Amino acid sequence: MCQFLYHMFEQCSHCIINVAEYCQVRKWMAGIKRQLQPCPETKYMISRVVDRGEQWQVISGTCMACVMQPGRNAESAPPASQGDLTGTTIPMRPAKSMQDQRIDSLSPIPPEKPFISLPDLTATLPELLGFRDKLHDKTSLLFDDITFPARIMPYVEQTKSSWTMSAIGSPAPLESYFMDNGGLLVEDRKSIAAQKLWKDEKAIWE
Ligand SMILES: [Zn+2]
Numbered sequence: 785m786c787q788f789l790y791h792m793f794e795q796c797s798h799c800i801i802n803v804a805e806y807c808q809v810r811k812w813m814a815g816i817k818r819q820l821q822p823c824p825e826t827k828y829m830i831s832r833v834v835d836r837g838e839q840w841q842v843i844s845g846t847c848m849a850c851v852m853q854p855g856r857n858a859e860s861a862p863p864a865s866q867g868d869l870t871g872t873t874i875p876m877r878p879a880k881s882m883q884d885q886r887i888d889s890l891s892p893i894p895p896e897k898p899f900i901s902l903p904d905l906t907a908t909l910p911e912l913l914g915f916r917d918k919l920h921d922k923t924s925l926l927f928d929d930i931t932f933p934a935r936i937m938p939y940v941e942q943t944k945s946s947w948t949m950s951a952i953g954s955p956a957p958l959e960s961y962f963m964d965n966g967g968l969l970v971e972d973r974k975s976i977a978a979q980k981l982w983k984d985e986k987a988i989w990e
């Protein structure tokens with residue numbers, strides 16, 4: 785399962801669900817489909833139905849969404865910056881009623897929907913498919929990087945198309961070759977041909 789971090793920013797009160805790490809299964813799928821989609825997020829999703837005591841970690845400064853679009857903030861807001869964990873946490877579940885909010889009016893109230901932040905991922909096809917260690921250095925150099933650019937987007941329920949990043953650029957010719965040849969590389973073919981040749985010669989002398 786992919787790892788998520790749950791942050792609330794002190795200055796803008798935006799909540800961000802960060803994908804801290806993509807799991808190997810999703811990376812593998814990204815290698816096949818050239819689309820990177822994290823595992824379904826569950827903590828926040830479930831917290832809206834059942835209160836399990838999940839919490840947002842409060843961070844000083846403003847979120848990346850506000851850093852990139854300063855117009856979103858109040859004009860009087862100080863320069864946007866991302867700080868450190870303040871050590872405070874607030875419940876993930878929004879306060880139920882106005883009365884609850886009045887009781888603790890100093891606590892920031894998380895917005896109804898957070899942002900989801902997907903970090904970029906750059907890897908080669910053998911890395912994504914998990915067989916980098918089975919290749920010679922010379923062979924692995926043949927594969928170009930595949931880049932999935934970072935994205936920040938409003939939280940949407942997991943559907944087939946949501947939370948997905950497509951790889952930049954078209955598949956490198958070698959990748960197509962690789963997919964078409966069931967995992968055999970140019971070197972493999974040469975090696976097979978050489979062995980076959982050796983066998984033929986051996987047959988002549990036996
Ligand atoms: Zn995952």
Ligand SMILES: [Zn+2]
Pocket residue numbers: 793796797798846847848849850851
């Ligand atoms: Zn923000």
